[in-house]
Amino acid sequence: MKIFITGISGCVGHYLFDELRSNPNYHFYLLVRDPKKLRFSYKDDPRITILPGEMISVLTYAKLLGEMDTVIHLAADWGGNQSNYEFTVDMLNALDQNKCKKVIVFSTASILGDDNQLNPLAGEIGTHYIRGKYQLFKRLPDLAIYNKCHTLFPTWVLGGDSRHPYSHASSGILGLAKWLKLIRFFTVDATFHFIHARDIARITKFVLENEVKEKALVLGNKPISASAFLRAVCEHYKIPVYFQLPIPAWLVKGAAGILGKKLHPWDLYCFEKKHFIYQTIDAATFGLPTDLQGPAEVIRSLAGSQNKTIRA
Numbered sequence: 204m205k206i207f208i209t210g211i212s213g214c215v216g217h218y219l220f221d222e223l224r225s226n227p228n229y230h231f232y233l234l235v236r237d238p239k240k241l242r243f244s245y246k247d248d249p250r251i252t253i254l255p256g257e258m259i260s261v262l263t264y265a266k267l268l269g270e271m272d273t274v275i276h277l278a279a280d281w282g283g284n285q286s287n288y289e290f291t292v293d294m295l296n297a298l299d300q301n302k303c304k305k306v307i308v309f310s311t312a313s314i315l316g317d318d319n320q321l322n323p324l325a326g327e328i329g330t331h332y333i334r335g336k337y338q339l340f341k342r343l344p345d346l347a348i349y350n351k352c353h354t355l356f357p358t359w360v361l362g363g364d365s366r367h368p369y370s371h372a373s374s375g376i377l378g379l380a381k382w383l384k385l386i387r388f389f390t391v392d393a394t395f396h397f398i399h400a401r402d403i404a405r406i407t408k409f410v411l412e413n414e415v416k417e418k419a420l421v422l423g424n425k426p427i428s429a430s431a432f433l434r435a436v437c438e439h440y441k442i443p444v445y446f447q448l449p450i451p452a453w454l455v456k457g458a459a460g461i462l463g464k465k466l467h468p469w470d471l472y473c474f475e476k477k478h479f480i481y482q483t484i485d486a487a488t489f490g491l492p493t494d495l496q497g498p499a500e501v502i503r504s505l506a507g508s509q510n511k512t513i514r515a
Contacts (some may be wrong), residue, residue, distance in 0.1 A: 205270060207232045209258065209294075210309070212240040214362050218404035219275070223411075232267065234258075234278070242366055250352075258290040261297075268297040273411065275307045279332065287335025290490045291343060300347045308343070309412055310336045312356040312396070312421050313480055319421055321480050325427040328468040334505030353410050355403070358423035358483065360499050362400030370400060373505050380440060380506070387437050390430040390447040394478040397432075398425030399495035399504070402486040409489045423483035435498035439506060452477075 208221070210216050211233045220243055223229055228249050235241065236257045245251040254264055257277055261268075268274075274293070280286035289495065312324040313336040326337040343349050361376075363369030369377065379386060403422055410420070430447055437444050452474040456466065467476075473479075486493035495501050 204228055204272045205230050205232060206273045206344060207264075207268060207271045207276065208275045208277065209234045209261075210279065212237065212368070213277060213279075214368045214373070215309075215360065215403050215407075216277050217242060217367040218362060218400045219277070219407055221401075222404045222408040232264075232271070234261065234264070238274070240366070240368070258294070259422060261290055261294045265297045268294060269302065271298060271303055271463060273305050273307075273430045274298060275407065275411070276305065277309050279309070279334050280335070284331045284335040286339075286341070287332060291339055292346070292496060295343075295346050295348050295352075298348050300351065303351055305411060306348055306352045307407060308339070308352055308354045310340055310354050310356050312358045312423065312479070314340065315356060315421065315481060317480060319419070324472060330469050332468060333469060352418065353415060354419045355407065355410070356419065356421040356481075357403055358396035358398055358401065358421070358479075358481065360400055361505065362396050363404075364477040367400070369505070372397075376436065376502075377506060380436075383437055383440055383442050386446060387433065387442055387444045388446065389450050390433060392425050392477050393447045393452050394480055395429070395432075396426050396479070396481060396483055397498075397501065398423045398483075398485060399493075399501055402491075402493050402495060403413075404490045405486050405493070406484070406489065410490060421481045421483045422485065423481060424485050425426045425432040425483075426480045427498060432498050436502050438499065438501045 206229055208231060211220060232252045232254055234254045235255055238253055245253060256263055258280065276291060278286070282375055298306065311333065313333050314322060314329070316322040321337065321340065325333050329337060339355060343352055343354070359372050360370045361373050363373045406422060434444050454473060485496060487496070495504060
């Protein structure tokens, strides 16, 4: 089976490759901007073909795309719109709908409302990244390959260690560790889902190799409050939390103004909404093994390799 994968050099991409590599029936075609970012060996593996490039140049491989049995589109451009929409549409249009058996497209739960339906505000005031993902999902039904597509909507993605790049959220958490003795006394009124990249990889593999009726899947563990998550982080670092003072949204906005920082309209919307709760599935939904569903387990997996202890 010929599998074309974008975004393999990222956090989820590395975990996904761990899951798929053991199958001798797969030949991987990996679109990679910088092969030096790959933390797995590939040069001596005849089943791995590295395709130098990025989404802007994806049609360089238009003929090859027409030969693919499967496409897994992980790549995301955090600062742009075209790579998340136009270039992705170009890639999907290059597929042979008679040859290609399945397409797995990664989006983001940020473009959805509480009912798991598209949130129009994501297309109006979202960041470039969010608007691009919104436009793509709206466009998918118009594409010839649509009946082969599954869209995955991860919530807050955590993950990373010495063999896997840290996700953006994980890097932020670890970067804040030195401030925990101060941060522990504050909280915000917010609720969210998170999911570990390893579980995302396992779910992706399951969708790839099995008949899954649902065309759109929102990936996340049970919702958790910001206060509870912060307490879990502090517990890992052995920092007691005696109390937590809520920080109102107006204070954050005011502080940004004083510092001369203009908040993006989407950030303002998130401050107002506060609670991002969806109808989610996780690894256990498909009977897959997981030991990373709780905040304590996830934090331990992220920070354990650093062997840090911060004393109060």
